[in-house]
Amino acid sequence: MDNCGSYLKKHTESLVKEVGIETACSVTGKSKATLGRYYSDHEEHADRFIPVDAVAKLEALSSYPHVTSALAELKNITLSYDGRKPNEPDSGGVNSDVIALSQRFAMLMSEYHQAIEDGVISLNEAKRLLRETVMLQQVLIDMKLHLEAECS
Structure with missing residues (x-):
């Protein structure tokens, strides 16, 4: 296959x-x-x-x-996925996004350092890294949308 x-x-x-x-x-x-x-x-x-x-x-x-x-x-296409429910309040703009980005990146790095301690990234560790990466991606999408709104 x-x-x-x-x-x-x-x-x-x-x-x-x-x-x-x-x-x-x-x-x-x-x-x-x-x-x-x-x-x-x-x-x-x-x-x-x-x-x-x-x-x-x-x-x-x-x-x-x-x-x-x-x-x-x-196909090298980027999707903008927003898993929040439509009635959830906005996250607060670019300033909030920068704070969330910093926090999410720190969480990703923490997961990464734990995962490589033994020199091998296990399946569960890879899943946690993937989950954090997706959350980081969502913050970046929010930030992009806020910046686009400010440019319009």
Whole structure:
């Protein structure tokens, strides 16, 4: 299987597992076995991928658009994802963003230093680093939006 297919399957698995296999089955109308084939790395399932309508249904329930972001990354496209609910108050402008950016970066560096203490970044450590990186990205997106609003 090529890297592209493997990458999409990995993100499909993350999506299904975040939503929960039982919920994913219910929402998509697919069996556990079928969903499992969509993210299986076995050669006999290399050409099986989750349908886009199933992705849309599952990502509506997830905290992050795993497959959509993976597709964008494969095409070098940057998405602006805002996981906050529409009625949440604004974060407070550029000054607040700079403070949040500093705090998030410090948290990322702290996670990184803990992860490399033994010279090996474990799967759980990589997941924590990824989570912090995504949070840092969100702060940067907020900052970009605030700066664009000030320029208009």
